[in-house]
Amino acid sequence: MDGDYIIGGVFSLHYHMHIVNQHDYTSMPDPLTCTGRLESMELRFMRVMIFAIKEINNSTELLPGIKLGYEIHDSCTSAPVAVHVAFQLSNGLDPEFNTGDNCSQSGMVMGIVGESGSSPSISVSRVIGPFNIPQVSHFATCACLSNKQQYPNFFRTVPSDNFQADALAKLVKHFGWTWIGAVRADTDYGNNGMAAFLTTAQKEGICVEYSESVLQTFSRSKIQRVADIIRRSTAKVVVVFAASGDVRVLFEELLHEPSPPRQWIGSEAWLTNVDLLRFNFGVGAIGFVIEQADSPGLKEFLLDLSPSNVASSAILTEFWEDAFNCRLGKSPAPGEIMCDGTQDMKKLQNPYTDFSNLRITNMVYKAVYAIAHALHKTLCQSIKSVTHCDKYKRIEAKQVLSELKQVNFTQSGYDVSFDENGDPVPRYELMNWQRSDSGSLEMVTVGYYDGSLPVGQEVHINKNLIFMDGLKELPKSVCSENCPPGTRKVLQKGKPICCYDCVPCAEGEISNITDSPDCLLCLKEFWPNARRDTCLPKPVEFLSYNEELGIILATFSSGGALLTIMTAVVFFRHRASPIVRANNSELSFLLLFSLTLCFLSSLTFIGAPSDWSCMLRHTAFGVTFVLCMSCVLGKTIVVLMAFKATLPGSNVMKWFGPPQQRITVVSFTFIQVLICTLWLVISPPTPIKNLNVYKKKIVLECALGSAIGFWAVLGYIGLLAFFCLVLAVRARKLPDSFNEAKLITFSMLIFCAVWITFIPAYVSSPGKFTVAVEIFAILASSFGLIFCVFAPKCFIILIKPEKNTKKHLMNKNVSKEI
Known part of the structure; x- marks a missing residue:
């Protein structure tokens, strides 16, 4: 015009x-x-x-x-x-x-x-x-x-396809599909559109199992190969960026041998083509399409065709003849009919009139x-x-x-x-292929996309969707199932990032989100629960009065102290008897007092460590044991001096009388007090949380502070015990009726054996058992002293009083009876 x-x-x-196949070039x-x-x-x-x-x-x-x-x-x-x-x-x-x-x-x-x-x-x-x-x-x-x-x-x-590709990628991500197939037309439209989609999809964490191209001019073998890939694939979602003619040849091939149900995601170019609705396996197809619109008078204009005005246009004539299957204005071929003017555009069922x-x-x-x-x-x-x-x-x-x-x-x-690139503002409707009451497929608008809205608010779904195979349930299309909390993703070698194995978190680590790429290490004072999805405070361990071991040790400690007090009572009531007077009653009472303190000092090792208990337990134990060893050493020296005093011309007892004995005990004890004081002043024991003994527990214990101070205290006790043992061994065969030196020898042997074995046991014992070993050593050595030194005397005092006489003690011939 x-x-x-x-x-x-x-x-x-x-x-x-x-296409002209041959040219003669003339x-x-x-x-x-x-x-x-x-x-x-x-x-x-x-x-x-x-x-x-x-x-x-x-x-x-x-x-x-x-x-x-x-x-x-x-x-x-x-x-x-x-x-x-x-x-x-x-x-x-x-x-x-x-x-x-x-x-x-x-x-x-x-x-x-x-x-x-x-x-x-x-x-x-x-x-x-x-x-x-x-x-x-x-x-x-x-x-x-x-x-x-x-x-x-x-x-x-x-x-632009950039907008559609971005919208489709967000749609796929919205439904949680991370494992998809991609089919594109081998044209600028298909290749560029799919490239834009895959770029956005990769950013959204979506993986592609396969990416194939189709074209309506491809040979059937090529189309068949793409159809076979779709049938064999594990991805249930297929994104197709192609024109309707290209999709038609693919669907026709799939119609020969239907594939398992697939969720089709379509581009505008084919999703709105009503001719494709005849493929029933496309039910549930979804994608963004251009907004519906209606211009006043347009429908009437499109239908305003009649044989008279169609005949002037070759294109319209071709359309008319094809639509009504008749010939217009020329002789029909055999089997064809003439257009007689009864054809009505309003009754025509054709994409033109849709x-x-x-x-x-x-x-x-x-x-x-x-x-x-x-x-x-x-x-x-x-x-x-x-x-x-x-x-x-x-x-x-x-x-x-x-x-x-x-x-x-x-x-x-x-x-x-138009924007600076010549593109309009992207606005789409979300289209879904749904089955109508009659059983045929129809296009239903279920939402929209508005590119002018803020990021994250562009997509809106306002109606129920139908998915593949006509189901309302959302299908899953993932290469690997989600890794639950407590595990982490490990990529499978040679496969996309969506294909992974779920590996449990290592010891001490957790993951508290689904599909966590890494596990987080719990803080030092925390440990994972059984599911390894949260960190819980580690249980605190110490030797407590509420547990069996603590109760047993406390019972023995209290029992030892009570036994010592009862022994002291027996000695006090029979203090005038020969056997008590003959064994240096002053040192005996002092020894019983120190043993009582030794038994009671073990109680300071039980319970949660604190600043005062950590300082008290080692120093109290060290001082009371030195007091005990000083008394034993004094008694041993008295026995030796007494034997030498019986020799003619000997007056050694005046050099080691009661005053000297007291000075000896006080001097030896003072040295230990001095060592403990220096230890407490320079680097005292303090309570700590030991996180290295157990992975799943915290051990509350007392740090030694100065290891030199600790071993100096033990070493000094050991030195006194060694002197006592040497002197007791020398005096063990002295010819008296009641050889106390022999009893002291046995007690020192027990004492030394206990503390020699204590050292490796103490070093190797974990956690609260370190404290238990130390308490056991204290109790064992204390019981050894009281049983070896005082048990024979109490036996005579209480059971054999007839032997508690001066005559019996002076009679050398009855020494074997005792």
Whole structure:
């Protein structure tokens, strides 16, 4: 249609190009022609462009006084044909050159609407780009076309695949699917769209089991190979970025041998194609599609076809004959019928008349209006609220291109504008293939996506979804099950990051989240629970009065102290008896007092360590034992001195009488007190939490502070015990009736044996058993002294009183009886 300014149109009315197999190179080849079945959807796109131009020509607000014309071409989805068409539109349409002043630019194309596919759109853009002719596509979604350095003249009313890919990746992540298959068309649309999706999916932690390409022109063996991969795969979710023709050949192959149920995630290019709804295994398919829209008067225009106005157009004639299966205006072939005029468009069931899906159709409508608004800005001026347009104004296409970048208008309730990349604001509806009451598949809108909303709030689902196999339950598609708390993920060698093994956390480590990549080490005073998902305080261990071992040791300690006191009572009541007087009663009472303190000192080792108990337990034990050893040493010296005093001319007893004995005990004890004082002043024992003995428990114990001080205390006790043993051994055969030196020898042997074995036992015993070993050594040596030194005397005093006489003690012949 002629006009003052021309808008070009490029649509894929056919999907096949006639190919000349042989050339003789002696004549010009035949023109490129399109063949195959007429695509009803593309025909509707063409008719919508005509509708929009007629609506603009009838408008009094947009381009008043200017008539737009159009020239529409068929590219048959072929890059060579698209290039040929682009050159035709760029060359101008006037058959002759007019030099007059008052002539319109009807031969100049001011803008081009199309193409539907990304690859043909790229071909068109590269041809018309140097001429600055703007191109506005309604369905070319390849993200590559947003590159303004390569395609500075390209705009589109449909969102870029980058937005759709980002939305689909977020949708897959929303449902928790991390193990997917990827199928793409082997075109610019499919390859670039899938590349954008996989980039976003990788950021979302989604892994791809396989990535395959299909194309409707592929051989069946290639399509069959892709279908077999889908059948054998473990991924239940398949994301398909392809045109409807490419998906159709794949679905037809899967129809021969159905695969296990698959959750299909689709791109706009095929998900809205009603022809694909015949594949029942596609139930539950989901994806984002362009918003539904309806322009007033459009449906009536599309249905306003009759044999009379169809006959003037070869394209419409082809459509009419194919839709009603009849011949129009020419003799029918055998088996065909003539179109008799009874055919009614309103009764036709065809994608052309399916007005439930006017999504991309509205994109064509927007594209025409966008070019018209850019022309309006270039040609028209408003003077006192009156718009004047000059149809004779000579303009260039680059002026329209410049104004197109700034357009911002609302048409039929929908905003139209372009960003710096020529892309609109991304808005989608979430589409779901669901089974209707009749059993057929239908498209149901279940949510939406709005790219203008804040990050994380773009996707909204407001209706129930149906998933694969018609189920309402959300299917799972993961390479490995989630690792529960208490485990960590270990990647499987040679596989994607979504394939992993769940390994329990090591000792002392936990993980408290699902799919934790690492385990966290518990703090020193904490230990994992059985599930290893939380850290609990370690139980504290010390020798307590509430446990059996502590009770037993405390009982023996108290019993030993009580026994010692009872012995002292017996000695006190019989203090005038010969056997008590003969054994240095003063040192005996002092020894019993020190033994009582030794037994009681062991009680300081039981219970939770504190500052005072740690200092008291070692010093009290050290001082009382030295007091004990000093008394034993004094008694041993007295025995030796007494024997020597019986020799003629000996007066040694005057050198070791009671005063000297007291001084000896006090002196030896004072040295130990001095050692303990220095120990406490320089580096005293302190309570600590020992975390090294056990992994799962804390041992409360007393740190020695100064190890030298501790071993000095023990060493001094050992030195006195050694002297006592040496002197007792020398005096063991003295000829008296009651040889106390022999009893002291036995007690010292027991004492030394206990403390010699104490050292390795003390060093090797863990935790509270270290304290138990020390208490045992104290009790054993104390019981050894009281039983060896005092038990024989108490036996005579209480059981054999007849032997408790001076005569019996002086009688050397009865010494063997004792």
